[in-house]
Amino acid sequence: MGLRLKFNVVLIVCYLLGLGVSVFPFYYISRQEVVEQLQSQINVLRAQALAIRKYTSEEIQPLLADFSTIQFLPQTVPSFSAQTAFRNFREHYPEFFYKEAALNPTNPADLAEPWEQELIEKLRAAPDLEKDVSFRQTDAGTYYTVTYPLTIRSESCLACHSTPDKAPASMVALYGPKGGFGWKLGETIGAQIFSVPMSVAEGRIWRNLALFVGTASAIFLLLLLLLNVLLNRYVISPVLRMAKAAEAVSMGDASVPEFEYPGADEIASLSRSFNRMRRSLDSAMKMLEK
């Protein structure tokens, strides 16, 4: 194996090993960053949902309380307004998902689906859990899903969610006496579920990774090319010339011109030593011939 091949093989193997080792942390950090971005989007969405809930209970509910005894207005219910506002929001960003899912909901549309039930049960089993984060696989791809518990913290909720006879008659007339009752103080009755698709984020991770590998490889190939040119110019080509001259001299051809490699590096010093040795050999031969 020639010097050039040896150098190239060793460097390429080292580069591939280095790349292999660094690609994993790079992917991991990239993914972490993307997930943090998704989480901050969800934080904004949640703050918005909570703000709408608060606006409804502090501004709308008191305003229409009297009217609600005659005809129940879902528009005065925080959960209704938060979810309706989110549906409008989805006209602009259909990929986002938000639901206030409950195990025993007032509005059947809020009934938790099996995967949502699992998340709610998880939160019910661990009352101290502030939120649950999961990556949900669906036919449409992976979804980053964050679930926050909906726990009954205020007595005021029980005015409508304890038993049908305590709830406003107009509400029972509209929703029926079956769902949304029997909730207890301190109980986690459902969850706010936010989902965003990972596809866009994953695309970004792969783009970053391709950019990283591409840039590193371009720099490496450039350095490899430069190294080959330098190796050829300063080592291989002068050594080959000296080897050729040594071969001719050893075969008795004294007509080969001396090859002096200019400079102060090791090859130049070798070429000078070689010429000196050759001159000594010439004069020794001449002395023998006499």
Ligand code: HEC
């Ligand atoms: C004035 C009666 C009333 C009060 C008070 C009330 N709710 Fe509701 N709640 C409803 C109605 C009606 C719905 C169904 C709204 C809809 O159609 O989406 C509902 C829906 C919900 C839902 C969505 C799941 C479901 O049952 O459909 C949650 C969660 C919820 N309420 C939690 C609370 C909490 C927590 C409080 C206390 C802070 C509270 N509610 C106070 C009437 C009330």
